[in-house]
Amino acid sequence: MSLEQFKNRNVGTQNYKTLDVGKTPETGMAQFVQVAKRTFKGELFVGLGVTMKAMLKALFANDMHTVKYPFEKLPISPRYRAIHDMLRLLESGNYRCIGCGLCEKICISNCISMDTRYDEEQRKEVSEYTINFGRCIFCGYCAEVCPELAIVHGPRYENASEQRAGFSLFEDMLTPIDKLNLQQEYDGFGAVSPNADENIKQTPLAY
């Protein structure tokens, strides 16, 4: 798309279609004919029919558009970027985070802060992990950069909380261990694309 059409400031001459509303009647007789035509056209009753049909469908065909919001929720796109989730490995139940610190590094609003240490088996473990949601702009870079799909964006878009720390600690965002079987894989930014297998070229081994 070129810039040309945005620079055209002559608004009102392009891309407008005039509706065919007919001619304004000039003589008295023509006015009378128009009034009579409009009076007996029955368009008002068409309108009544439309609403009656809508009501009957709403009552008997269950064609209701209301979502009782706190009790029912509309499904959101998998690419929606709401409060973060920390995922676990399905087999062992350990958290996926390997403490690499990429998310902390890439965060453009500087709201992720983490601290790691070596545990007794000399593996990295996360000792501190918080996201300051007062600063977070939900850009999705952390989820995109994460090599393990450990930090992802979850579906929790209701951000009201009694305390500021309500969902910003690692434990709050981590999938509860007893709900591991309910853990949803993330489809948004950084996730493996559905046709990833087709895109992988086999490594030539016969060197």
Place this chain on the structure above:
Amino acid sequence: METTLVETLPQVTVTGVIIKAVIILAVLSALAGFGTFIERKVLAFMQRRLGPMHVGPYGLLQIAADGIKLFTKEDIIPQNANKLIFMIAPVITAATAFIALAAVPVFPDFTVPEFIPLLGGTFVPSIASDLNIGVLFVLGMMAAGLYGPLLAGMSQANKWGIIGAARTAIQFLSYEVVTGLSILAPIMLVGSLSFVDFNDYQAGGIGSWLIWQQPVAFILFLIAGFAETNRTPFDLLEHEAEVVSGYATEYSGMRWGMFFIGEYANMITVAVIASVVFLGGYDAEGALGWLFIMAKIAFFFFLMLWVRASWPHIRPDQLMWLCWKVLMPIAMINIVITALVMMV
């Protein structure tokens, strides 16, 4: 003929009239409250919504919740308002709406069964006071009810209120002529101003309903009735999109609620008049008569909601154009033709 009528009819006593008044008041204020619920539900269904759902089963107790809210709200009187008139105006609307019902036959007459103590055997007339000028009285009372919005709008020191009051005046002047003239033709046919005579005139089943003899008058009266009750094609007085709330802008709590009750009582009154004058009224014996008149009133009530969900409203100048240049001439022609047919 008059003497035979008096002999056959039972004595109308004070107790009977009081019972009738209580029945009308109780049934109609309950219906007016229930009407708000029905209106919200019907409008919701026509817009594919659910309407009130949470207070009670299917939101049935929403009326109670609204009532509690209205009664407990602070009664605010604006600083520069004319206090006395501001306080009286809602009472005028509500009171005239119910006074008008005194001369309207809402249910058929009946005799209280003997086994009920104290009141047993009392004859309850179909009409609280069978005035020989019933139609005039009701129309006059409903017209007087328009003083409510008029005074309310002018007393509240608010420009939206003033516009609402001005619109009340033009609407009042415009449709009142049509109401009177449209109902004049049936009056000529029946030869009486009493609603009971209207009802008796159409006692011969559906074929004798006045709507078949006076279809034009019926439609004219219906249109004027919509204007009379400030219903949607003619709700100029308080149209939110244009004048915030019109005459009711500064009202809150139960004073606002009284306007509301008055409007719904007026809707029912117009529905009753339309069914008694044009659709035969309670033209069956006993319980069936009650059922028939209720069904007819319900139909007109539903029609008002249905129209509100379907049609846009018109501008004040269009209302005046419609009333003075279209409806009034048609009403006049209708009267002349009726008179000619009656003479020949």
